Amino acid sequence: MAKVTTKVRTRFAPSPTGYLHVGGARTALFNWLYARHHDGIFVLRIEDTDLERSTEESLTAIFEGLEWLGLDWDEGPGPEGPFGPYFQSERLDIYREHVQRLLDEDKAYLCYCTPEELKQRREESFARGEDPKYDRRCACLTPAERQALADKGREPVVRFRSSDEGSTVVDDLIRGEIVFDNEMLDDFVILKSDGMPTYNFAVVIDDHLMQITHVIRGDDHISNTPRQIQVYEALDFPVPEFAHLPMIHGSDKTKLSKRHGATSVTEYRDNGFLPEALVNYLALLGWSYSATDTLFTVDELIRKFSLDRVSRNPAVFDMKKLEWMNGVYLREMEPDRLTDTVIPRLQREGLIPEQVDKATRAKIQKIAVALQSRIRTLAEFVPSSRYFFVDDIEYNQKAVEKFLYRDYVPELFGLLLDKLTHTEPFDEPNIEKVFLEVQAQVDRKLGEIIQPVRVAVTGTNVSPGMYEVLAALGPARTCHRLKTMKEMVKQKLSADEA
């Protein structure tokens, strides 16, 4: 008999209780890559059953983050699809229907214990050194007993009747078989008293109804999986494939969180990272292709991704490596695109006008290209290019003392000014010619000429090549800064003499 091959369907199912975390993004990416690689369907489902913590802003942030990364979903909010709705809060009837079925088949029961009682009992049994499992006191309530509890105004939850016998095996694509003794599992809640399903229940119903074939998620879900498998079995649903990804850790090897620095995807965007760099980096957190390859385009990732090359051990998020990788992508950017991405940042700082004319754009492009190999994030562009855009620049005092307070500087600047004021056009070859001529006149090493100029013109001793800086800066600002510093140095030197 021919093997039935069903189309791969994966999903990312975030709960809108915070921004899109890089860990979540990595999970989304792997699901997306797997679906794209197999020509399958990638579903986005919003798990908003926690009324307390779900927010509209989080939802927006998740959409924004996924879109920015280029992780488009085939079904879900927006495109919709045949298995909607894709918000769990809009699927309550569906859950209730299935809960009722379990109730009818006596595979679940009503429980009237209050959260306070449960908490207390849990603490007591914990103190006695026992497993803090639910004691099943509501498992065999008579109708009369239930009525009595209900009359007292208690809102029941529905608990799943789990088996104490045998074991449940999770067959994980990444880890192999994981065996859990059923004795360990208690009668967990599947429907809360507010009518919302719990995660372990809703996820099963939805994954089944949405025909998810591969559940790819963080390995913090491993211990939930046997519960979910029991629900699948109780409902007679086929069990999907599972693949549990290793966690992403911070530098202290604990689960990545805010104290480790930026964790939200939009934060990386705002901090000047490129989506293709983040995607590439995230792909390498828990997955590798070969002994030597680290740089992959999205198309290559789709082509090369497979679950059998996913690692089992947790990965520490290494900001340094991300920055390096971002630098690689930055350096590969076409000048036009680089200019496009840099302009809004300059505008936000008020360094350039809202309307950028052709000449300004050309100038920005020159500056961007000059700085391209010197920045690792877009965010670094603004501070390191500031002196091109403002009249009053800041001077680094140490650099001034080291390079400007030298007795040959006033004369040197004088000679340069004589020539530069008449340099036409004011471009790199001509500027270089001037410097070489002056160098011959003063008979000094090039560095002794350029460093003082660099400080005078940029305020620092670090910048791109001097000639391209001056060309981009233009004759007016160049000469003005040289003149100002020439006078300043002259005064300083004569004051020192006195």
Place this chain on the structure above:
RNA sequence: GCCCCCAUCGUCUAGCGGCCUAGGACAUCGCCCUCUCACGGCGAAGACAGGGGUUCAAAUCCCCUUGGGGGUACCA
């Protein structure tokens, strides 16, 4: 406490019994290029957690210890 997962350079990892005197990348250090800083090039240092087995042979398989992580909710 109990259950589960994990264990190769500081970090991400390659390795799926002999190809390993363990390979690559980031970070670090040195040299070269050079007007500074980057970029780039070359090079150095740096790891199989420990202990038992199995085997002619173990980073690779098994067990224990240790260490880390996760779960143990009317969160997801």
